[in-house]
Amino acid sequence: MAETTQTPYTLKVENLRVSYQAERGKVKAVRDVSFTLQTGETLAFIGESGCGKTTLGLSLIRLLPTTAAIEQGKIIYHHNGEDIDIVNLNEKQLRRFRWREFAMIFQGAQNAFNPVLRIWDQFWETARAHGETNKRRLRERVEETFRLVQLDPDRVLRAYPHQLSGGMRQRVLIALGLLLKPPLVLLDEPTTALDILTQRSVIDVLRDLKGQMSFSLILISHDLSLAAELADRVATMYAGTLVEIATVWDAYYHPLHPYTAGLIRAVPTLSGERQDLVSIPGSPPDLISPPSGCPFHPRCPYATDECRQKTPPLIEAENNHLVACWHWDEVAADGGARMKEQVEA
């Protein structure tokens, strides 16, 4: 850990390793991931499908499927001057911990609700499971939260999930997640499968909520534009490892890892002229037997023998800018231009 944090933190993850047991062998989905989530910040995890970002999210809140296991590492949750290692919590402690301290809002709002219960009953059931006994108190709290996500409580609470539009369901889900004002929230692909205008309303709601409720937010998304919109810092994942963490400005305008540089140049933008885009050759590696050394080396134009043999550690290359690459200085010098040349060659 090269990161030096004087600022208060909400979550500190150290050397986390998560694997799935598959028939062919062990899938190393998260490999030695360490990071710190500062209190009040939004940290976005970006990366392509299969890079381990959802597995990382599930392990933070200990909702991994039974085929997966946390093999090593610590997940320290820090609140009110107390440190709790989430890895060591038992089921009973976890039940108290989730939602009240740490809420997760899943992707796919249509599958998150029980289709035969009205929205109010979903709230009541969830709250009761967490020890709420007073319906009126809950109702007041729900109405307050609904105002924040711009929903009409009278109409929505009486509805069944199928009677709401996708955007409304997503906002109901956000309201449900935030009902107990948890200090830590995890959002997994919150706007995937939503239409553009609906997506905009959800993004705006999230930004307003952040301003008003001041929770710390982990955002998991393959959508680089969502991270550009909401994140304070961006963490890039590749093949189960964390390859770069930087402020949103550095990540987009001054990336130090070739993969981040390639990803950002692969996404078309709307403003201005049509720009040339970069495609990263090859495909992500098999996580059962990941490549030796740096996992990105088979696709990387900067790769040398060193990269094939030794895994680069995540180091603080520049101020508050962590990268795991042997050649980050070359990437910094040419702005990741070699990612582009490779395609043209």
Place this chain on the structure above:
Amino acid sequence: MSTQEQQELLSLHHVVMEFKVSRRATVRVLDDVSFSVKEGEILCLVGESGCGKTTTGKIAAGLLQPTRGEVRFRGQNVWTADKATFRQYRRGVQIIHQDPYASLNPTQRVEDILSAPLLRHKIARNRREAHQQVLDLLRTVDLTPPEDFIKKYPHQLSGGQRQRVSIARALTLHPQFLVADEAVSMLDVSIRVSLLQLLERLRDQMGVAYLFITHDLAVAKYFAWEGRIAVMYLGRIVEIGPTPQIINNPQHPYTRALLSALPEADPKATRSKQRVHLRSLDVPSLLNVPRGCSFHPRCPLFEEGLCDGKVPELHAASNGVQVACHLNEKVTA
């Protein structure tokens, strides 16, 4: 593409598509949709889910017969033409689907998937010839060396490789027109670009024209920069014109709303964008389309008596753009 006179390849004329939803009710999914695509041209259809993009694509590819209106291929109405013409049309227009996991038969090897149409349409006379052509097709879509792929089943391929097989299959009959329905939407960003570049190369080398359907305006801008974009809303085309015009100078309030709402992978640009605020977030149901301009209940420029009266027709605005908006008509008139 060259600027020489290009022939009209495929066109839709006042197409209406209705589906029965119950014994009494029908839902009109497309209403008065017209456009034409020239040889080697790219037309992008954009819009949100349920606006009729996919239905339009299926009608263009001949997979659906419109309730009313005409589909013409090289000037001939395909649904009244003789069998031979219809067959020519069906060979000339192929479709690439969105989901490469669902559109390839999981029990067939790549060779079987690609050689079936070659043999069926007698493009290859025998298995050996088909084998050679399959190798060529795989090379065309950059699955090299082709010998590595020919014996594989779809599940042994990555998403991007599968989509390349889908494209190769669409190319088996040497089409002049490809309908690509969200063909890159399911792929990861690092792979998406190479697929778009492949489609572009097919246009440059073989003169293939595209109806490219996407919900992603940034992808539309990238792919159709030299072509045109048509924006659909509730079954109608509300704006159509050259891509740079639509992206940089949109005329229809709906197009403006879409462009202003879209987050971009550029923190400065996306956080400083001017937003168009809609009067309502709810998309009306196709079973109950608003009177007049169907966008009027949400439109920030709504004028009572004008917008909720007549349905606005597409009319020529500036720079080759056509817009269906009463207010725009008033300004340009």
